[in-house]
Amino acid sequence: MSSSHAPNHTAGQHYYVPQPSIYPVILAAGMFFLALGFILKMNHFPPGPYLMLGGAGIIITVLFKWFGKVIYENQTGAYTGWEDRSFRHGMVWFIASEVMFFVAFFGALFYARNISVPILGGLEAAHGYTLWPGYSGGWPTAGPKGPSFTPMGAWGVPAINTALLLTSGVTLTWAHWGLLKNNRGQLKVGLALTVLLGVLFLGFQAYEYHHAYTEMGLTLGAGVYGATFFMLTGFHGFHVTLGAVMLTVILARSLSGHFSAERHFAFEAVAWYWHFVDVVWLFLFVVVYWL
Amino acid sequence: MNRRENLQHPRQAGRFLRALFSAGLGLLAFPALADYRFNFPEPATPMARDTLHMHNEFMLIITVLFVVVFAIMVYSMVKHRKSQGAEPAKFTGPTGKLQWFWVLVPFAMLLFIDFILMGIPAFHAVIEMEDTQTKADMVLKVTGMQWKWQYEYPDSGIKYISTLTTPRDQIENKAAKGEHYLLEVDNPVVLPVGKKVRVLITSMDVIHTWWVPQFGAKRDAIPGFLRETWVKIDQPGIYRGQCAELCGKDHGFMPIVVQAVSEPEYAAWVEKKKAELAAAANSADRVWSKDELMDKGKTVYANTCAACHQPNGQGLPPTFPALAGSKVVNTPLLSADGKLVPDTHVYRVMNGKPGTAMQAFKTTLSDVDLAAVITFERNSFGNAQGDMIQPAQIKALR
Amino acid sequence: MNTAITHDGQQDHAGDHGYQPGGFLRWLTTTNHKDIGTMYMTFSLVMFFVGGLMILLVRAELFQPGLQFMKPEFFNQLIGNHALIMIFGALMPAATGFANWQIPLMIGAPDMALPRLNNWGFWLLPPAALMLTLPFVLALFGVGDGALATGWTFYAPLSVQGGIGVDFAIFAVHILGISSIMGSINIIVTIFNMRAPGMTLMKMPLFVWGWLITAFLLVITLPVLAGAVTMLLTDRHFGTHFFNAAGGGDPILFQHLFWFFGHPEVYILLLPVWGLMPHVLSTFTRKPTYGYKAQVYSFIAIGVLSLVVWAHHFFTAGLPVPALLYFMYSTMSISLPLAVLFFCWIATMWRGSMTFETPMLFALGFIVLFGIAGLTGLVLADVAADAQYHHSYFVVAHFHYALFTGGIMGVMTGVYYWLPKWTGHRYNEKLGKLHFWLTAISFNLTFMPQFFLGLAGMPRRIPDYALQFAEFNAISTIGAFILGFSQLLFAWNIWRCVKGGEKVPAKAWEGAEGLEWELSSPPPHHSWEVQPTVR
Numbered sequence A: 001m002s003s004s005h006a007p008n009h010t011a012g013q014h015y016y017v018p019q020p021s022i023y024p025v026i027l028a029a030g031m032f033f034l035a036l037g038f039i040l041k042m043n044h045f046p047p048g049p050y051l052m053l054g055g056a057g058i059i060i061t062v063l064f065k066w067f068g069k070v071i072y073e074n075q076t077g078a079y080t081g082w083e084d085r086s087f088r089h090g091m092v093w094f095i096a097s098e099v100m101f102f103v104a105f106f107g108a109l110f111y112a113r114n115i116s117v118p119i120l121g122g123l124e125a126a127h128g129y130t131l132w133p134g135y136s137g138g139w140p141t142a143g144p145k146g147p148s149f150t151p152m153g154a155w156g157v158p159a160i161n162t163a164l165l166l167t168s169g170v171t172l173t174w175a176h177w178g179l180l181k182n183n184r185g186q187l188k189v190g191l192a193l194t195v196l197l198g199v200l201f202l203g204f205q206a207y208e209y210h211h212a213y214t215e216m217g218l219t220l221g222a223g224v225y226g227a228t229f230f231m232l233t234g235f236h237g238f239h240v241t242l243g244a245v246m247l248t249v250i251l252a253r254s255l256s257g258h259f260s261a262e263r264h265f266a267f268e269a270v271a272w273y274w275h276f277v278d279v280v281w282l283f284l285f286v287v288v289y290w291l
Numbered sequence B: 001m002n003r004r005e006n007l008q009h010p011r012q013a014g015r016f017l018r019a020l021f022s023a024g025l026g027l028l029a030f031p032a033l034a035d036y037r038f039n040f041p042e043p044a045t046p047m048a049r050d051t052l053h054m055h056n057e058f059m060l061i062i063t064v065l066f067v068v069v070f071a072i073m074v075y076s077m078v079k080h081r082k083s084q085g086a087e088p089a090k091f092t093g094p095t096g097k098l099q100w101f102w103v104l105v106p107f108a109m110l111l112f113i114d115f116i117l118m119g120i121p122a123f124h125a126v127i128e129m130e131d132t133q134t135k136a137d138m139v140l141k142v143t144g145m146q147w148k149w150q151y152e153y154p155d156s157g158i159k160y161i162s163t164l165t166t167p168r169d170q171i172e173n174k175a176a177k178g179e180h181y182l183l184e185v186d187n188p189v190v191l192p193v194g195k196k197v198r199v200l201i202t203s204m205d206v207i208h209t210w211w212v213p214q215f216g217a218k219r220d221a222i223p224g225f226l227r228e229t230w231v232k233i234d235q236p237g238i239y240r241g242q243c244a245e246l247c248g249k250d251h252g253f254m255p256i257v258v259q260a261v262s263e264p265e266y267a268a269w270v271e272k273k274k275a276e277l278a279a280a281a282n283s284a285d286r287v288w289s290k291d292e293l294m295d296k297g298k299t300v301y302a303n304t305c306a307a308c309h310q311p312n313g314q315g316l317p318p319t320f321p322a323l324a325g326s327k328v329v330n331t332p333l334l335s336a337d338g339k340l341v342p343d344t345h346v347y348r349v350m351n352g353k354p355g356t357a358m359q360a361f362k363t364t365l366s367d368v369d370l371a372a373v374i375t376f377e378r379n380s381f382g383n384a385q386g387d388m389i390q391p392a393q394i395k396a397l398r
Numbered sequence C: 001m002n003t004a005i006t007h008d009g010q011q012d013h014a015g016d017h018g019y020q021p022g023g024f025l026r027w028l029t030t031t032n033h034k035d036i037g038t039m040y041m042t043f044s045l046v047m048f049f050v051g052g053l054m055i056l057l058v059r060a061e062l063f064q065p066g067l068q069f070m071k072p073e074f075f076n077q078l079i080g081n082h083a084l085i086m087i088f089g090a091l092m093p094a095a096t097g098f099a100n101w102q103i104p105l106m107i108g109a110p111d112m113a114l115p116r117l118n119n120w121g122f123w124l125l126p127p128a129a130l131m132l133t134l135p136f137v138l139a140l141f142g143v144g145d146g147a148l149a150t151g152w153t154f155y156a157p158l159s160v161q162g163g164i165g166v167d168f169a170i171f172a173v174h175i176l177g178i179s180s181i182m183g184s185i186n187i188i189v190t191i192f193n194m195r196a197p198g199m200t201l202m203k204m205p206l207f208v209w210g211w212l213i214t215a216f217l218l219v220i221t222l223p224v225l226a227g228a229v230t231m232l233l234t235d236r237h238f239g240t241h242f243f244n245a246a247g248g249g250d251p252i253l254f255q256h257l258f259w260f261f262g263h264p265e266v267y268i269l270l271l272p273v274w275g276l277m278p279h280v281l282s283t284f285t286r287k288p289t290y291g292y293k294a295q296v297y298s299f300i301a302i303g304v305l306s307l308v309v310w311a312h313h314f315f316t317a318g319l320p321v322p323a324l325l326y327f328m329y330s331t332m333s334i335s336l337p338l339a340v341l342f343f344c345w346i347a348t349m350w351r352g353s354m355t356f357e358t359p360m361l362f363a364l365g366f367i368v369l370f371g372i373a374g375l376t377g378l379v380l381a382d383v384a385a386d387a388q389y390h391h392s393y394f395v396v397a398h399f400h401y402a403l404f405t406g407g408i409m410g411v412m413t414g415v416y417y418w419l420p421k422w423t424g425h426r427y428n429e430k431l432g433k434l435h436f437w438l439t440a441i442s443f444n445l446t447f448m449p450q451f452f453l454g455l456a457g458m459p460r461r462i463p464d465y466a467l468q469f470a471e472f473n474a475i476s477t478i479g480a481f482i483l484g485f486s487q488l489l490f491a492w493n494i495w496r497c498v499k500g501g502e503k504v505p506a507k508a509w510e511g512a513e514g515l516e517w518e519l520s521s522p523p524p525h526h527s528w529e530v531q532p533t534v535r
């Protein structure tokens, strides 16, 4: 995964080993409190929400400082192509793990549609006995005892969102070209457009959810359809949010003159992430909304 | 059964040592030992017999593998030690045709073992095991629930629950343990010998597993789904098993007892059972006195509710709420116009509480049982509602 | 001269470590792969005792029929947490500890590629361990009804029904997952980017190869587990129906997802050990490893196969016949690459010049006893026979032969083997040998009877049992206590060795080969300030 301008290291190279740092352990603590708070909240114990707030606060602050430190190191030229390559490999495998995370949810959808629902819907009746007389399966469904609802069509908001995300992919690449040929203006405009499109996407999705809950009876509780629908689109939306935030950071850095045509790993990393979110959406659009 | 006889008195120094010794013998002991303590219990169905034979064959195979492989290793450990002045060789892989040959032999052997020696019998056994339907003579429906089994005979409409009868005192070591400690129930399943019984299995709450070792049949009971297996019992007798999937608190206390009888006896039993059920059914229509209900309720409570809510009605909070002074129990029976009011005592007992171990008992208990146990709960453990509900009312509410 | 730069640009000269906080802060903040490795190993040892303590309570309860010491609820909490703590708290951190200590030494790197991430990966573990054990404590104060009581497999709907303990376990798994994924990413990057010039992949030590495959498996499977428990969480608290038939879901879905992680997990636990074995064997046979390539390819084959055999853990759940057959044969085929490994191990010993120091003893014990685990695994793979073994003590015996003699004894092999390198001191050889023999014998005393219990029909996860199981359980309990307390020797020996003892040279073992033995024992702060060139 070494990119064109990351030299393979040879004997005589220096590798940057950072000083001891307190951030990791604080981050871990923050995560602990966030989780603890959430657990207590879900089980209706009073201190829950406060712990959550505290934890989230710690996490955000630390991330801010940690990444700040990395950016500083980068700007002060601590990193050579060798470290750069570490970051690239790292990002690739991080995205790989994210892919597998989505695979679990896609797997659930696949399983429900092709295995559990057909069985419940009478595969067993063929054996002469069934637990759910009168239930015939078929997709979309909320199961034998689920509430009734209207499934989400593909060609309304979702289609628009698809267009939005695809365009955002284009604008981002366009920004990258700008960076490569040192056209800062194109870089900044491209990034700004990308962020904007991302935010628009989220807006539409929020609207879609509202619509689903209020008019379509399509809720988390609407059987496997509702469950898989919101789990998949929800986690994707969450990733879009993260991506948008990261893009904003990159935009800010570009505005303050970071990145060069040769060295801009952070930009590329976020770009990869954004394209990954993009591709996931295409799968979503096909299997969740369309088919 | 005689097997169980000779296992009765656990603390006997003699057999203790024997067991210790043979345990030490280890894996090598597996196939050889005829004594079923070191192997499957006597098979009682064709399937179990197959499984046992296959098991023995496999154990033999892996024992041989084990011995061969590690004999070579031990030989080398003895011969090629520094203290013997052994000079280390330098080879790092097979060289020359001959060596390659000797490398590939064990590999080929293993292929043969995996997919021929073990693979083929396994294949046939699987096909046999999964063929539940061809030439099935009758159907038995088994429903697991926390922590008992319900058995239903669709052909004859018979349906009843089977629970552990081992007294608490024995479990808590306050009394000597009986012969069939933890393997005894109030109503065993009765099945005819020599008939292929198709067993449909499901569950009401969590996953259980219906397992009778001597039948070689084990199937998970999965809530909302039907699973199947089959048995064809050779000999009349009592066969015992246990729930095999962790299903909560009393997973260890929901045994399975199958009573295999000759065909005529089975027919007779069916008639008897039908009569009982009919009697129970129309007894639901007559008016019951409070004392009758209280008596009946006491037994129903002991069999059905005590596991969670405890014999003294104190429950095990927070998981299993107390009934003594419970908000739910001490609600009015019905609405003024005799309707069922959500989240009242009657409602909760009949429809259960989703997501908890509290089942909808209207599916498993008769009208009489329901009326009795409700009446009992309202007037015990310090609850003094004083009122009662009639089986007939329950019937109307269903 | 070639030096690894550290600390904001100034060069680091051996001895002077620039900014280096002292005391406990050093451990909280360290970015040094050796410090972090040490923390992993220590954590692992502590968790090993905690998880062991839990199960000793269980064994005590199982000593005789009847309920002696605890309620069934509590029993169920103990077994599941014993498993999670032993696997995620003892075995995996031990393996990661090895990776942190050894990989940079073995591939000639100054440190791990992402040192701060590395530190984070470790410090996520204590919170996770806290998450698992906290519910026990809270229950004492009347908060909630105790820890996870579903066994380590979380099967829905039991886990949907369960109490606050399940939520704690879910988040513990999430945190552990993040920790392991970060650790794996770091290891993959280190291996791909930090190797000394000239060290091609096919010149890489087998231990490093084993870990590379392990890291891939972790990155692939852990997120799936995370997804599964997330669905469990929403089923519990947000009204979804992933695992509920009434809503069109299916409890079996959870089992598929769990075991898609769960089966590879068992190789995740052992691949580092399988990687370690050839080093130990060739050291104490004074003979080069046999079949290096064959072993590398076997690792890869095992990694790939492990991803496609998961359903052998629920053969009795009622899968369609074709699925049963597929999973049976694919599972059996894993025995082929493992046979290759066994063959290579034994061929490495063949015509060597052996001595039997403690690491060698453990290695040999490992080979024999793991052989039993594997061979019994082979029969478990047979669907029809598995109907009899499944969820019986036969399985419990099988996987303890795999997890304890395979995993834990494998780790002990590595600890005794590398301890001199890490501390610069010799451990007490007599004590080590005693530890080995006590462990090996009492282990068999504990678990061999469990094979027979399983065959005779004793189910797993029951706090009380029928009378015919009494003797074997009694034996097993006796064995377990001997086994347990023998482990105190291990801890004691390590402690002594860390504190002091006979100094060892760089090449701590006569027959040892490899880069790690060219550095002083203990190695300098920045392992390979000058990257060696391998040819």
Ligand code: HEA
Pocket (backbone or CB within 6 Å): B065, B069, B106, B107, B109, B110, C153, C266, C267, C269, C270, C312, C313, C314, C331, C332, C334, C335, C336, C338, C339, C342, C343, C370, C371, C373, C374, C375, C377, C378, C380, C381, C382, C386, C389, C390, C391, C395, C398, C399, C402, C403, C406, C407
């Ligand atoms: C490190 C852990 C580990 C390892 C390595 C293994 C290895 C294997 N396991 Fe095991 N297993 C577990 C840990 C492990 N297992 C656990 C924890 C469970 C229970 C989980 C739970 O339910 O809680 C389990 C359960 C389990 C089951 C489910 C049982 C049930 O619940 O019904 C099955 C079924 O197929 C199985 C099979 C196998 C197989 C085929 C292997 C194979 O990899 C074995 C391959 C090895 C060999 C085949 C031996 C080596 C070969 C030789 C000695 C050479 C001899 C031959 C020649 C040279 C000619 N295992």
Ligand code: HEA
Pocket (backbone or CB within 6 Å): C048, C049, C050, C051, C052, C053, C055, C056, C058, C059, C079, C080, C082, C083, C084, C086, C087, C090, C091, C150, C151, C152, C153, C396, C400, C403, C404, C407, C408, C446, C460, C461, C462, C463, C480, C483, C484, C485, C486, C487, C488
């Ligand atoms: C790496 C994994 C691992 C390890 C090392 C062990 C180690 C041991 N395990 Fe366990 N075990 C599992 C993984 C493991 N186990 C799993 C996955 C399950 C399945 C759980 C489930 O069903 O969900 C299981 C289940 C399990 C059961 C079945 C429970 C049941 O189904 O009801 C039993 C029963 O005997 C058992 C026993 C033991 C014993 C005796 C040890 C011994 O090796 C332990 C040795 C003891 C010690 C090391 C403790 C030393 C402590 C002291 C000396 C006291 C002093 C203490 C301090 C100083 C703090 N284990």
Ligand code: CUA
Pocket (backbone or CB within 6 Å): B144, B147, B207, B208, B209, B243, B244, B245, B246, B247, B248, B250, B251, B252, B254
């Ligand atoms: Cu029912 Cu275990």
Ligand SMILES: [Cu+2]
Pocket (backbone or CB within 6 Å): C262, C263, C266, C310, C312, C313
């Ligand atoms: Cu497995």
